[in-house]
Amino acid sequence: MKYRHLVITDPAKLIFGTAPYPVKTRRGLHIGGGQVYSELNFTLPVMSINDQTLPEVYAHYRQITEGALERALQLNSKGVILEFETLLEMTKSPATGVEIVKIMNDICESFYQKHGLASEIRLTPNDLREFERPALQRTSRLLEPMFQLFEQGMLAGGDLLSIESTGGKEVSDEALMMCDIKAVLFSLAVLGVRDMQFLWEKIAALARQHGKIPAGDSACGFANTAMVLAEKKYIPTVFAALVRVISVVRSIVAMEQGAVGPDKDCAYEGPYLKAITGIPISMEGKTAACAHLSPVGNISSACADLWSNESVQNIKLLSGMAPVAYMEQLEYDVRLMNTALKKGAAYSRTLQQLLVESDVYTDAQALVLDPSNVIRISSALIQGDSYVANARNGALEFIEILEETLASGRMTLPEMELSYIPVLREELQSIPDSESDFIEMMLPLLDPSKFIPSEYGL
């Protein structure tokens, strides 16, 4: 791993709106530069995407963008990020995705010219490779449309580039359901890391070439999936919290390859990436209840530079279209944080303290987001000599913190959850330092029909 030192060592400095290395955008947003912005995400209502419906698809994105920016303007927004996370058809036919970026960018530009409201588009193509099973991560022809969309989409105005890539997911899907922490760690710290190196080298190069911003890649298919499963009580929250920590070594590879942030919202590795690398991050919590329920509604905003709603369909509520309503909710949350920032460190620290304390002892996944725990675990995540060792050390450090917290009586967990802790620790401790030893240990245990080692350079 490239990073050997924390950029932020003082938990008090790991705070919303402020990142050591802020990102400046074309229309003048200064992400992490002293204030928080809203990041609105949205998607289509129930409908199919085909040649007949394309005009309607475009009309939806137009309506969403206009409605959201209009509302942001009325609320004196300091600026907005609009995330365009594509659906299958928009990546498979990149022209469709590019057209949507154009539509959105024109509207962004006109609000900027007419009213001075700055907004930017985060372009997040979906990872097509998983349509082939087992996936051909490096040799698939599906990489072509994906990169076409990246390149033409950024030229059309998609200035921030992200993806939620799925390398390693072939192994993690089952591993999550079995709560097999070793297999999860293998999928993230071996397969995920290698695939991220492959993908992000390319993405960062493209972005450099066109002067765009390589933002980041969150482990949605891993950590967010684990959270949703834990929320349904399908797997222990303790396990989901560990997945989040382990994800860090996978997602940080984007930065190692040149990504500068803002990191994407949905897997919550953000605070770790911010502490270790200093990039600004996007986070989501209570105001993403439209997309999934959350055990970290407040605490997740403690270190956010962008505050996101994850995703909402363009459907009608009593007040109007849902993206407009969510734009408003985000803006009010963000206003509160920005008021505190403006009044100075004492105020923002107090607000952060309240955000943290209101959640921290209610769920293991909240504990993982406490800024002081983030710093402590981050130190463990950068000490070793391999991604594997780092992931294991971070995970064990979290178990340490969890047990301290339980012992202190500040947090309680049901027996069903507690019984997993010693098992998980034991399994983690059995993981060797070296990647090759770990691979040797794991390969015989994994279903060979599920993934192709050579597609990860193994």
Place this chain on the structure above:
Amino acid sequence: MKYRHLVITDPAKLIFGTAPYPVKTRRGLHIGGGQVYSELNFTLPVMSINDQTLPEVYAHYRQITEGALERALQLNSKGVILEFETLLEMTKSPATGVEIVKIMNDICESFYQKHGLASEIRLTPNDLREFERPALQRTSRLLEPMFQLFEQGMLAGGDLLSIESTGGKEVSDEALMMCDIKAVLFSLAVLGVRDMQFLWEKIAALARQHGKIPAGDSACGFANTAMVLAEKKYIPTVFAALVRVISVVRSIVAMEQGAVGPDKDCAYEGPYLKAITGIPISMEGKTAACAHLSPVGNISSACADLWSNESVQNIKLLSGMAPVAYMEQLEYDVRLMNTALKKGAAYSRTLQQLLVESDVYTDAQALVLDPSNVIRISSALIQGDSYVANARNGALEFIEILEETLASGRMTLPEMELSYIPVLREELQSIPDSESDFIEMMLPLLDPSKFIPSEYGL
């Protein structure tokens, strides 16, 4: 007016979660007793209500109640108010409304017995009288089903009684559109006050008889309508702010007749009622974006004892049913306030300050909700000898504050808004102290076909 002194004179004491006269409920909620609770409101999706669909209607209310309480439980809620605001068919056939209360109350009771989660139902029948035009406020046969629903509904478990009564609306509807402040004041301080006296004497007596809680009656049809119209830029925000102040003298009549709070959410007279009478109140803001957009998303929570979402349909979002998502959003907002309350006055004061400052100078309607302005205007609202004089004095005091604020440069308003201020002041100043003089002044100016004076005892 009965109240001649403020119960709260120090703006620092006018704060969320704490009311001088808290209300205790059957299942142990202590509203205004040191913590804020969520108040969830909800309604049916697009569907008709008739004999065929009744089972489906009931199923919706069952699903909403179960889903919301389940989520509240998972989030360690301290307690929840569920507002059942009826639709026409549920009041016209009170049996339907009562059945829904029963369904909801059974679920509340089972969550209380099984898990200790306390929740209560606020029963809000709709005011049927407006179906007759001009309305027969005192002699209508439609009062019968309304009061049947009140009585049988409270026996079925609707422990908190509210209504958004519409006495005076015949005059205010047009007055709002014409920005005719004198007619608005007439509709609220003369007609509204008189109708409230008539209605709330009955409601309070019924509640006393059965040991239930007469909660309150917000001027939704007046102040909330004005806000929605201002939000659409149909009328000036300055005007909408005045309507809110004037509403106070009408809504306080419920307390004069025995209502004890929590006052209802949607018209924002709450902070005034709390300052003047000491009752706990319900408020709504950013988390009501599902129901209407708002210029007071944060500041409206500054003095809230219940925090509400106004209303959301039972439709599916990506995360699940919308009422469940909104339950979650409310709970996280409330957690933040409760964490501050628990940590002591310094923290809750700081959080309140941030909530207030983040909005206060962005809209005239926000200015009206600043706790120190609330205290100042409230003093003006209780000095006179008639409701009419009080309403006028309060309104003029607000104009005073508005002009001071504008002069200080902390707030700016577009010319279109500014030009209304002197006109409104002049019109307000022309209003006499005595009700009878005012009636004599207004009657000739009003359309006699729209309302029946004798139905207001005139």
Place this chain on the structure above:
Amino acid sequence: MNYILSKLLEAVEYGKVDQGSPYPPNLKGMDGAHELTQKALDAGIMPQEILETALIPAMGNVGRKFSENKIFVPQMLMSARAMGASMAHLKPFFASGKIKARGTFVIGTVKGDLHDIGKNLVAMMVEGAGWTIVDLGVDADAESFLEALSNNPGAVVGLSALLTTTMINMGEIVEKIKENAPGTVILVGGAPVSTDFCRKIGADFYSPDPRGAVEFLKQLAS
């Protein structure tokens, strides 16, 4: 344009009802729509021309300014009143057939629903565009729409609903109208209504605001 007509256009656009009316302050004491219309007729200008060249363009300007948020509703209402003062003079010519209205627009808030603020605004703006309005008020059922249509054959219908439980009644009304008065054009609106819903119930046009309705009707009439 004729000087009187241009003054009339101004009077209506700025809501000057008659000479005595105090509003707007800057036109104090000047002729209002009432006087100017009389003068125009006295000058031999054709009623149809008064309507087409002064009143409708004036209200068009008002509608535009309103939808650009440059004026508030009260200003628009004053214009509508000024137009009303003018129309009082023109009424006889409608009866005699000397003026042809753009058409008749039957509007109402549907059964079970009492929200009429939005409906009233739509009615006013459509009237401003030269249509004759038949306002069925609130809580209007299919029968009352059918009756109005039989009294005003060929009229266009507008339905308003604000409740998720009454918008469904729109469907029933549309069905009955399409059955009994086939070919009737039906517009729908109100906060919870959407294009999808409009399509689903077989209505012809949805607009989120009065302006859209006016534009649609303009094309329909031309």
Place this chain on the structure above:
Amino acid sequence: MNYILSKLLEAVEYGKVDQGSPYPPNLKGMDGAHELTQKALDAGIMPQEILETALIPAMGNVGRKFSENKIFVPQMLMSARAMGASMAHLKPFFASGKIKARGTFVIGTVKGDLHDIGKNLVAMMVEGAGWTIVDLGVDADAESFLEALSNNPGAVVGLSALLTTTMINMGEIVEKIKENAPGTVILVGGAPVSTDFCRKIGADFYSPDPRGAVEFLKQLAS
């Protein structure tokens, strides 16, 4: 109940695959589903009885505990594996007709959609209830469902979708199935799906969770 069968029920309920398997710790070294099924067969117990008296009730208990949030998925998966170990012994008897499965359940995530975690859980629980599973995987189109139905006449179909833009494909698949294999019972599920949507596309049953599907199938089979 026969002692061996009650042991087998316990082994499956607690996920003991075979003697050597380390899980669950408290059954260490004891016989697992593998050995116990062999012993039951050796003792002359009828295969159908093994299935009906031990395996299905065991999985029923597991499903109940799971839906009451008393166990996590891994425990349920271990039970499914133990059941699989037992089924391996019983397979020949299905082929020979000595055991009748409850029926065949063809399940898949629909075209354009790759989300299969939910679908896999449903498949597993339906299998536990004694059905034969034909899993079409993800991104499955109408043709593949029709093919599976022609190979498994009378099978019940389950469709899963997680995207608002793929659930619409369910409609197409339902239509084609009802056309080509009329009478086929179709279940639908996945986060964005609802009872209303199920009704709208003409499918037969929606359940928000695997348990509901199992209950529905139970009634269907009886």
